[in-house]
Amino acid sequence: xxxxxxxxxxxxxxxxxxxxxxxxxxxxxxxxxxxxxxxxxxxxxxxxxxxxxxxxxxxxxxxxxxxxxxxxxxxxxxxxxxxxxxxxxxxxxxxxxxxxxxxxxxxxxxxxxxxxxxxxxxxxxxxxxxxxxxxxxxxxxxxxxxxxxxxxxxxxxxxxxxxxxxxxxxxxxxxxxxxxxxxxxxxxxxxxxxxxxxxxxxxxxxxxxxxxxxxxxxxxxxxxxxxxxxxxxxxxxxxxxxxxxxxxxxxxxxxxxxxxxxxxxxxxxxxxxxxxxxxxxxxxxxxxxxxxxxxxxxxxxxxxxxxxxxxxxxxxxxxxxxxxxxxxxxxxxxxxxxxxxxxxxxxxxxxxxxxxxxxxxxxxxxxxxxxxxxxxxxxxxxxxxxxxxxxxxxxxxxxxxxxxxxxxxxxxxxxxxxxxxxxxxxxxxxxxxxxxxxxxxxxxxxxxxxxxxxxxxxxxxxxxxxxxxxxxxxxxxxxxxxxxxxxxxxxxxxxxxxxxxxxxxx
Amino acid sequence: xxxxxxxxxxxxxxxxxxxxxxxxxxxxxxxxxxxxxxxxxxxxxxxxxxxxxxxxxxxxxxxxxxxxxxxxxxxxxxxxxxxxxxxxxxxxxxxxxxxxxxxxxxxxxxxxxxxxxxxxxxxxxxxxxxxxxxxxxxxxxxxxxxxxxxxxxxxxxxxxxxxxxxxxxxxxxxxxxxxxxxxxxxxxxxxxxxxxxxxxxxxxxxxxxxxxxxxxxxxxxxxxxxxxxxxxxxxxxxxxxxxxxxxxxxxxxxxxxxxxxxxxxxxxxxxxxxxxxxxxxxxxxxxxxxxxxxxxxxxxxxxxxxxxxxxxxxxxxxxxxxxxxxxxxxxxxxxxxxxxxxxxxxxxxx
Ligand SMILES: Nc1ncnc2c1ncn2[C@@H]1O[C@H](COP(=O)(O)OP(=O)(O)OP(=O)(O)O)[C@@H](O)[C@H]1O
Ligand SMILES: [Mg+2]
Numbered sequence: 001x002x003x004x005x006x007x008x009x010x011x012x013x014x015x016x017x018x019x020x021x022x023x024x025x026x027x028x029x030x031x032x033x034x035x036x037x038x039x040x041x042x043x044x045x046x047x048x049x050x051x052x053x054x055x056x057x058x059x060x061x062x063x064x065x066x067x068x069x070x071x072x073x074x075x076x077x078x079x080x081x082x083x084x085x086x087x088x089x090x091x092x093x094x095x096x097x098x099x100x101x102x103x104x105x106x107x108x109x110x111x112x113x114x115x116x117x118x119x120x121x122x123x124x125x126x127x128x129x130x131x132x133x134x135x136x137x138x139x140x141x142x143x144x145x146x147x148x149x150x151x152x153x154x155x156x157x158x159x160x161x162x163x164x165x166x167x168x169x170x171x172x173x174x175x176x177x178x179x180x181x182x183x184x185x186x187x188x189x190x191x192x193x194x195x196x197x198x199x200x201x202x203x204x205x206x207x208x209x210x211x212x213x214x215x216x217x218x219x220x221x222x223x224x225x226x227x228x229x230x231x232x233x234x235x236x237x238x239x240x241x242x243x244x245x246x247x248x249x250x251x252x253x254x255x256x257x258x259x260x261x262x263x264x265x266x267x268x269x270x271x272x273x274x275x276x277x278x279x280x281x282x283x284x285x286x287x288x289x290x291x292x293x294x295x296x297x298x299x300x301x302x303x304x305x306x307x308x309x310x311x312x313x314x315x316x317x318x319x320x321x322x323x324x325x326x327x328x329x330x331x332x333x334x335x336x337x338x339x340x341x342x343x344x345x346x347x348x349x350x351x352x353x354x355x356x357x358x359x360x361x362x363x364x365x366x367x368x369x370x371x372x373x374x375x376x377x378x379x380x381x382x383x384x385x386x387x388x389x390x391x392x393x394x395x396x397x398x399x400x401x402x403x404x405x406x407x408x409x410x411x412x413x414x415x416x417x418x419x420x421x422x423x424x425x426x427x428x429x430x431x432x433x434x435x436x437x438x439x440x441x442x443x444x445x446x447x448x449x450x451x452x453x454x455x456x457x458x459x460x461x462x463x464x465x466x467x468x469x470x471x472x473x474x475x476x477x478x479x480x481x482x483x484x485x486x487x488x489x490x491x492x493x494x495x496x497x498x499x500x501x502x503x504x505x506x
Numbered sequence: 507x508x509x510x511x512x513x514x515x516x517x518x519x520x521x522x523x524x525x526x527x528x529x530x531x532x533x534x535x536x537x538x539x540x541x542x543x544x545x546x547x548x549x550x551x552x553x554x555x556x557x558x559x560x561x562x563x564x565x566x567x568x569x570x571x572x573x574x575x576x577x578x579x580x581x582x583x584x585x586x587x588x589x590x591x592x593x594x595x596x597x598x599x600x601x602x603x604x605x606x607x608x609x610x611x612x613x614x615x616x617x618x619x620x621x622x623x624x625x626x627x628x629x630x631x632x633x634x635x636x637x638x639x640x641x642x643x644x645x646x647x648x649x650x651x652x653x654x655x656x657x658x659x660x661x662x663x664x665x666x667x668x669x670x671x672x673x674x675x676x677x678x679x680x681x682x683x684x685x686x687x688x689x690x691x692x693x694x695x696x697x698x699x700x701x702x703x704x705x706x707x708x709x710x711x712x713x714x715x716x717x718x719x720x721x722x723x724x725x726x727x728x729x730x731x732x733x734x735x736x737x738x739x740x741x742x743x744x745x746x747x748x749x750x751x752x753x754x755x756x757x758x759x760x761x762x763x764x765x766x767x768x769x770x771x772x773x774x775x776x777x778x779x780x781x782x783x784x785x786x787x788x789x790x791x792x793x794x795x796x797x798x799x800x801x802x803x804x805x806x807x808x809x810x811x812x813x814x815x816x817x818x819x820x821x822x823x824x825x826x827x828x829x830x831x832x833x834x835x836x837x838x839x840x841x842x843x844x845x846x847x848x849x850x851x852x853x854x855x856x
Contacts, residue, residue, distance in 0.1 A: 335727035
């Protein structure tokens with residue numbers, strides 16, 4: 001261990017409030033050189049806010065930020081960067097229309113004769129991404145790649161520039177086990193070089209795997225600072241939540257489903273596909289059934305969802321609802337059929353940040369009802385309040401702009417929008433991404449309750465324990481193709497992993 | 507409506523007042539009116555002569571009517587993250603249509619007016635289709651009509667100023683009911699109708715959603731194309747009404763000059779009113795205030811006796827100041843300076 005006790009980055013009495021919300025109250029945070037420090041807490045605890053203060057996105061109300069013992073006051077992320085603090089924010093904030101290479105070297109492009117040396121830049125970018133085993137065309141625009149790739153590009157950029165402090169705000173939310181491992185190796189190397197690393201995550205396994213110390217925030221207050229190996233998991237959770245976690249994952253937690261099974265499929269997807277996008281896929285979802293969709297990143301899970309929901313066009317196959325063929329060419333048609341899709345990328349596809357929480361909740365329902373069947377404001381408020389209550393969305397009231405919610409609360413808000421649209425068939429793409437331990441169990445309970453109430457669900461998730469927990473059947477995809485359908489006793493983590501890992505028989 | 511209730515902070519303080527987004531435009535308007543009063547002492551005088559109300563304030567409302575109308579339509583378009591550069595040209599077209607119809611045919615003038623409004627709606631439809639269905643960038647799509655529109659108007663008027671003598675059409679610009687000129691009624695009616703349409707139905711919310719995040723809106727099942735079409739058609743109709751007023755006022759349609767550069771005034775009015783060119787939240791009432799600010803500056807300069815050559819420069823300066831007052835950067839700078847000053851004072855007393 002190279003961990004020294006010399007703090008490299010410190011905050012003292014750091015406070016900030018937004019209107020009536022005290023996001024941080026007198027927080028003392030200590031990051032040492034050469035350590036990996038996990039910053040933990042519930043959704044809305046103030047983690048991202050702390051990072052944004054340290055990197056000059058927000059201006060503090062009071063308190064001090066010290067780097068190497070000297071007070072600093074970065075006014076924007078660029079200044080923080082020049083001081084040696086390099087952040088990778090929770091919401092990817094690269095420029096989608098620029099190329100991958102340009103994004104990595106934005107502001108520090110290699111120059112030749114006063115011009116950007118594109119060839120050199122592309123080469124460097126490729127070399128850099130190779131460290132993460134990513135082999136992509138760095139000349140293409142960032143937006144042409146998946147969220148996971150974009151996330152890795154953001155990380156590569158952050159890591160490349162980190163001199164003293166590297167901050168990673170939920171970097172692994174959309175990554176595979178494999179990519180997480182790669183990232184962790186890079187982090188360990190940086191740590192050995194004496195870089196201080198702050199890691200924010202809701203995956204406690206990862207906390208115990210890689211972090212040296214832990215700071216817990218709750219409601220803007222610092223609860224404590226611990227050595228990771230001295231803080232048992234149960235204790236950590238109760239520090240985060242302020243109480244013990246009552247439910248845990250596991251089959252026994254279900255009200256062992258007495259729901260009717262083996263009837264006529266409510267949703268039948270027959271050979272749905274598009275050349276070069278998704279191989280024709282067959283799947284059925286019965287009434288009140290939860291079907292899990294498993295597979296690695298880029299295996300075609302999200303693509304399947306987008307085709308069914310009419311966001312992407314298909315060139316073959318048919319969808320039947322209750323035995324009737326339907327022709328869905330747009331989300332609005334799908335919604336009329338009672339479909340709903342809770343998308344993967346909350347920032348661009350989910351939240352309308354400028355609108356209030358209330359307006360975001362009713363958006364899909366209103367779109368379904370059309371221009372003139374306006375939901376009365378009073379009913380809107382009721383719906384929003386119900387959802388805030390049911391999903392424990394942390395917001396002072398329903399009139400707060402949705403863009404100001406914390407990441408995890410935005411995730412809950414999108415789920416709320418689709419629940420409010422009263423769907424019969426709900427597709428969830430990574431519904432628990434960025435959700436804290438407490439809310440995680442709640443969301444899973446909600447998923448189960450919905451199916452008990454007769455809703456049909458198709459759920460995409462990278463967390464196999466979760467998939468196994470609630471799914472009646474699991475469909476496994478690989479290389480944009482369905483490779484297996486597991487039911488009954490076969491629905492276990494091991495079996496799913498086995499199928500995912502099987503070499504395609506060429 | 508919504509613009510007044512923005513920050514839902516309870517209690518009254520100067521700070522919550524200045525944070526209200528309605529504050530600065532209204533404050534600026536009052537300031538400019540006061541400035542005008544300093545230049546022309548009889549500025550606030552209102553007289554009733556022969557059952558008709560006269561006064562500089564009324565002049566502002568009448569002269570401002572075209573831009574007020576344009577700014578209402580423009581607000582909707584800008585809220586969808588679009589822009590409509592063609593409204594000046596649509597003014598020329600609609601004016602030409604009405605003037606030529608009443609002067610060269612026996613058509614009922616009311617019908618001529620309706621046809622002219624319909625032509626404005628068609629122009630908006632054209633813009634909307636280019637933007638919503640062909641995905642052409644709004645600035646480019648509406649530039650097409652901006653450039654070609656005056657040519658079309660000239661074709662309609664045969665290259666001449668189309669003069670007419672019809673009293674019904676002239677009434678649109680100069681008629682008086684209960685002492686008040688007809689254009690003011692048109693503005694109020696359009697404002698009320700649009701306000702009801704956008705705030706008593708879901709249209710306003712859907713416009714804001716599409717403008718703020720069109721991808722998320724699409725995922726939520728909103729038919730963005732229809733929403734955009736609505737906005738551009740509304741803008742076209744508003745422009746046609748403005749064209750009718752301007753044409754009726756001078757009893758003639760001047761294809762070259764009618765409504766020249768008014769699209770820019772309309773855009774400015776919307777921006778002064780606080781609706782962002784990035785789309786999203788929009789504030790109809792404040793756009794109207796913005797239009798009145800522009801007109802007050804113009805009327806003030808006219809009345810001050812300043813040589814007309816100063817007109818554009820002074821107008822630009824005043825509007826720049828209004829916009830700076832609203833800009834976040836300047837406001838933060840001011841509030842930081844104030845805070846620092848307070849801190850220093852506290853330090854001294856401690
Ligand atoms: N720009 C802002 N305006 C108003 N409130 C804000 C703003 N940014 C954050 N907040 C509020 O501050 C609190 C802390 O938010 P923060 O984003 O730091 O949470 P977090 O710990 O990162 O949560 P998550 O795990 O969900 O990402 C939340 O209640 C949030 O609503
Ligand atoms: Mg966060």
